[in-house]
Amino acid sequence: MLAAKAFRQFSNMTSNPTQTLAKAMVFSEFGNPRDVLRTASYPLPGCSDNEVSVRYLASPINPSDINQIQGVYPSRPPFTYDVSPSKPSAVPGNEGLLEITGVGKNLEKLYTPGQWAVMASTNLGTWRTRNNLASNQLIALDKTAFPSIVEAATLTVxxxxxxxxxxxxxxxxxxxxxxxxxxxxxxxxxxxxxxxxxxxxxxxxxxxxxxxxxxxxxxxxxxxxxxxxxxxxxxxxxxxxxxxxxxxxxxxxxxxxxxxxxxxxxxxxxxxxxxxxxxxxxxxxxxxxxxxxxxxxxxxxxxxxxxxxWKSENPKEYEALVLEIQELIRDGVLRSTNTKLFDLPESADGKTFYETFLDAIDQHGKSIIQFRYD
Amino acid sequence: MLAAKAFRQFSNMTSNPTQTLAKAMVFSEFGNPRDVLRTASYPLPGCSDNEVSVRYLASPINPSDINQIQGVYPSRPPFTYDVSPSKPSAVPGNEGLLEITGVGKNLEKLYTPGQWAVMASTNLGTWRTRNNLASNQLIALDKTAFPSIVEAATLTVxxxxxxxxxxxxxxxxxxxxxxxxxxxxxxxxxxxxxxxxxxxxxxxxxxxxxxxxxxxxxxxxxxxxxxxxxxxxxxxxxxxxxxxxxxxxxxxxxxxxxxxxxxxxxxxxxxxxxxxxxxxxxxxxxxxxxxxxxxxxxxxxxxxxxxxxWKSENPKEYEALVLEIQELIRDGVLRSTNTKLFDLPESADGKTFYETFLDAIDQHGKSIIQFRYD
Known part of the structure; x- marks a missing residue:
């Protein structure tokens, strides 16, 4: 019953064919993830001149993400109508690796399509496929430093x-x-x-x-x-x-x-x-x-x-640390272990989207949702 | 039985009439104060050229003094033959107000008889009547700052x-x-x-x-x-x-x-x-x-x-603090309360000496032994 309700929104969506359809996990009240999480898909316009369009490659599930959904974490995402017209909602997830797919006119000197990036701050909602982000919301990486997406996706926490x-x-x-x-x-x-x-x-x-x-x-x-x-x-x-x-x-x-x-x-x-x-x-x-x-x-x-x-109080130092860790990964100092990847195609239906996230949440150890794009 | 043993040493002393006889509480092993404390009296020579002769006016009994006797305090006084020829002993007590009674030749510019002073460091054994101290073992006070001996005797802890x-x-x-x-x-x-x-x-x-x-x-x-x-x-x-x-x-x-x-x-x-x-x-x-x-x-x-x-690591800062507190006492900022004075004449016999200290130890609240000299 709950699961049925959870992904209803997917099938009801009427999308404008000129816009991309983004998919996300969302929640509108705090509680047990299985009870309060649902899926949403929503039309995403092209990015503005001061934004980049991004698609998430890998979104880890950290214990603090779960605590945030439960409402027992001191840092909380804002609930807005951005991703769900029916009621104020937030997208969970604070860590994630994304790929830049489009660059707004004013940011063309800073970014190129295909570049990888991680989040410059928390509460930006990484359990989704696509988004548009401002320049101060991401830190661009050099993808040649990383043996796999796992090291890049999990470096910020x-x-x-x-x-x-x-x-x-x-x-x-x-x-x-x-x-x-x-x-x-x-x-x-x-x-x-x-x-x-x-x-x-x-x-x-x-x-x-x-x-x-x-x-x-x-x-x-x-x-x-x-x-x-x-x-x-x-x-x-x-x-x-x-x-x-x-x-x-x-x-x-x-x-x-x-x-x-x-x-x-x-x-x-x-x-x-x-x-x-x-x-x-x-x-x-x-x-x-x-x-x-x-x-x-x-x-x-x-x-x-x-x-x-620490990140929110020291944003410059945090960005420098991300780039230092990137180099430590390139040099083989840091290697990820104990992670389990959960494949999730962008084309998945609402039920699959929901169940894949819930399976990953229930997993013992570090889970990472790996989005696949055709 | 224990009490009888405790003050036996007093009556057995044979003193040289040219030397002062000092009296002290002493202990040679750690344990319950009533079990391990005893009294000792011992001949005290005149001070050397680099010492002052002192007599204690008031010796507080602090909880840490008791813990030291019990052996459960990390800072321990040395056991020596200085005050007890029968076995290595220490004099308890770390805080005390003393009066300078004699000044060694080399210290005449620094001290005058009648001056008050407190201890510059711990483990010098203040539960005694008289001693000779080196210049770096005491901090001279200005006795006009103090409304009573209580404020002076209790300022260092x-x-x-x-x-x-x-x-x-x-x-x-x-x-x-x-x-x-x-x-x-x-x-x-x-x-x-x-x-x-x-x-x-x-x-x-x-x-x-x-x-x-x-x-x-x-x-x-x-x-x-x-x-x-x-x-x-x-x-x-x-x-x-x-x-x-x-x-x-x-x-x-x-x-x-x-x-x-x-x-x-x-x-x-x-x-x-x-x-x-x-x-x-x-x-x-x-x-x-x-x-x-x-x-x-x-x-x-x-x-x-x-x-x-803190005192042992910052002796200069400690001395400055003692003098600052002296001025705060002079200005009426600090006033002692909750103290109980126990009178103890220098002429008291061993049993009285022992019982006065033990009564003061058993007292709830801050006790101070006030030595009286004829």
């Missing part, structure tokens, strides 16, 4: 977060150490790869699992100095015995946390005096619990990091 | 902590707000008084109690902008309704916490985006629990502050 966590929380020198949980997350893996490049050493915490040795091996092969399970982290005698052996006098100056709860508390115990922990997620759904002695006598500092806020 | 918390955690401007728990503690009261002087506004949290209105009135009279109980703090609807009314658009940039646990968590909710909380105590014996959203989306920062460490 996770690698940017990892880069900022390593570079903007505490001054780190070559040979310094950090400890991170969720080391197998997209941010965790980017941090391992970047740290190898910067000359930092990492203690990486992963959840115990049946194939843990295989996962450890994978992270070691990417440049992790040490990989341990959360159960090993909880073993204080074993940790005390080993941290000194691993670090050989090196200092654990930084903690990177996306789990919070007990794992973060335990990690803090192995950070050096004066070190900082930055929390960018709370997968355990537990608060960060900090023993007072670590604050007072060990002078640890606890911060959060929110890449969305 | 609590007012210094309050000053640093207000001035060294985040930049505060006139009209800015802070929220603090334990507002009736010595640090809390000093923070209220200093904030009034600096033009900062404070929301002060105290534990509910039978005479709470009287205590609120007392803190208001000192300059508190708002005083609430911990129970009022826990009432989120009431707080949300009132914080805006109190602050009238002013920003709560700082949290000052000596309780930790739930009280600190609740206080953090009413701090502005980007604000910092500094924890200097953990009276609830609970860890600081920080909701992840406050770290990530509200960009709150959590720090600790340990005045002992």
């Amino acid at each position: 996770n690698p940017c977060t990892a880069y900022c966590l390593l570079k903007k929380i505490v001054p780190m020198n070559k040979g310094d150490w950090f400890i991170q949980d969720g080391a197998n997350s997209m941010v965790g893996i980017a941090a391992i790869q970047l740290a190898k490049h910067f000359g930092y050493n990492s203690i990486n915490v992963i959840r115990n699992r049946p194939d843990v040795d295989q996962l450890k091996q994978k992270l070691y092969s990417m440049g992790a100095a040490v990989v341990i399970t959360d159960e090993e982290l909880m073993n204080r005698a074993w940790m005390k015995e080993n941290v000194g052996k691993w670090t050989q006098g090196g200092k654990v100056k930084l903690g990177i946390d996306c789990v919070s709860g007990r794992v973060a508390t335990e990690m803090a115990k192995y950070m050096n005096e004066g070190a900082s922990m930055a929390t960018y997620g709370g997968m355990s759904r537990q608060p960060l619990a900090v023993p007072v002695s670590l604050l007072i006598f060990k002078n640890l500092q606890f911060h959060g990091f929110w890449v969305t806020k | 609590n007012p210094c902590t309050a000053y640093c918390l207000l001035k060294k955690i985040v930049p505060m401007n006139k009209g800015d707000w802070f929220i603090q728990d334990g507002a009736n503690s010595m640090v809390g009261i000093a923070a209220i008084q200093l904030a009034k002087h600096f033009g900062y506004n404070s929301i002060n949290v105290i534990r509910n109690r039978p005479d709470v209105d009287q205590l609120k009135q007392k803190l208001y009279s000192m300059g508190a902008a708002v005083v609430i109980t911990d129970e009022e703090l826990m009432n989120r609807a009431w707080m949300k309704e009132n914080v805006g009314k109190w602050t009238q658009g002013g920003k709560v940039k700082l949290g000052i916490d000596c309780v930790s646990g739930r009280v600190a968590t609740e206080m953090a909710k009413y701090m502005n985006e980007g604000a910092s909380m500094a924890t200097y105590g953990g009276m609830s014996r609970q860890p600081l629990a920080v909701p992840v959203s406050l770290l990530i989306f509200k960009n709150l920062q959590f720090h600790g502050f340990w005045v002992t460490k």
Whole structure:
């Protein structure tokens, strides 16, 4: 019943043959994605003189996108009539790789058709096929830097977060150490790869699992100095015995946390005096619990990091970082893993459009919708 | 039995009549003060050319002194044979007001007999009657600044902590707000008084109690902008309704916490985006629990502050701060309250010496041993 309603709008559309028909996921109220998402198609005029026409090649589904639909994320897209004449709606999705298909007269010196670009800010709605964007809404890429669309489509959230966590929380020198949980997350893996490049050493915490040795091996092969399970982290005698052996006098100056709860508390115990922990997620759904002695006598500092806020406050620095990460991808420093692509032809009907997105949302791990154009 | 052992050393002393006999509390192992403290008296030679002879006028008993005796404090005094020939011992006490009684030849331009001074560093053992100190171990005061010995004896721990918390955690401007728990503690009261002087506004949290209105009135009279109980703090609807009314658009940039646990968590909710909380105590014996959203989306920062460490790392700044606080006392900005004086004549026998200290330790609130000399 809900699904039937969800894609009704597609079939009802009457389009003007001189305009392109764009398709999008939309929502008009906050809630469970399966309940509140629907599909919409709408006529898209040609771009104005100050815009480019774009088509999305790949739109990742990030946890924060889901939280935004649920209404539990502090940053919210505006609801407008732009994509849906029936009621104010927003297009979800904040990250995406697009291809420029047309260039407005005033932007011809800046862009050429066929160029790739990513979003210059959030809340622009990337779960759609086509759009027209102003120049300050996109950052053009050099597509020759990328081994596949995956690296380009996913560079603005996770690698940017990892880069900022390593570079903007505490001054780190070559040979310094950090400890991170969720080391197998997209941010965790980017941090391992970047740290190898910067000359930092990492203690990486992963959840115990049946194939843990295989996962450890994978992270070691990417440049992790040490990989341990959360159960090993909880073993204080074993940790005390080993941290000194691993670090050989090196200092654990930084903690990177996306789990919070007990794992973060335990990690803090192995950070050096004066070190900082930055929390960018709370997968355990537990608060960060900090023993007072670590604050007072060990002078640890606890911060959060929110890449969305950082980007909005530092747009120039963000653009420079995107281009720096592009070069790190070209040089083979950063490689994406753990992603699953979901093919979606532009010609798909409303039901297929909806179900493909919902399947991708339900997927464990990072999903990317890959749009296909004939 | 223990008490008998504790002051045995006094009666066994054979002193050289040409030397002064000093008396001290001492301990040789960590534990419960009643179990491990004992009294000692020992011959004190005249001071060397590079020392001054001093007698203590007033020695406060701070919670950290007790923790040091218990062995649960990270800073520990050295155990030596200086005051006890029977076994390596330390004299407890880190804060104290002393009077200079004799000046070594090389220090005659710096000090005069009768001058007051406080300790320039910790672990010098202030729970004693007399000592010889080097010039870098004391900071001379101008005794005309002080309405009583209490203000002079207690200036180096609590007012210094309050000053640093207000001035060294985040930049505060006139009209800015802070929220603090334990507002009736010595640090809390000093923070209220200093904030009034600096033009900062404070929301002060105290534990509910039978005479709470009287205590609120007392803190208001000192300059508190708002005083609430911990129970009022826990009432989120009431707080949300009132914080805006109190602050009238002013920003709560700082949290000052000596309780930790739930009280600190609740206080953090009413701090502005980007604000910092500094924890200097953990009276609830609970860890600081920080909701992840406050770290990530509200960009709150959590720090600790340990005045002992700050002093040892900034000795020049500490000396300047002592003299600044002396002037704030002279100007009536800072007044001590909540202290109880315990008289102790130098001529007291070992049992009286021991029992006076133990009574003062068992006292609720700030106790000060006031030594009397004939």
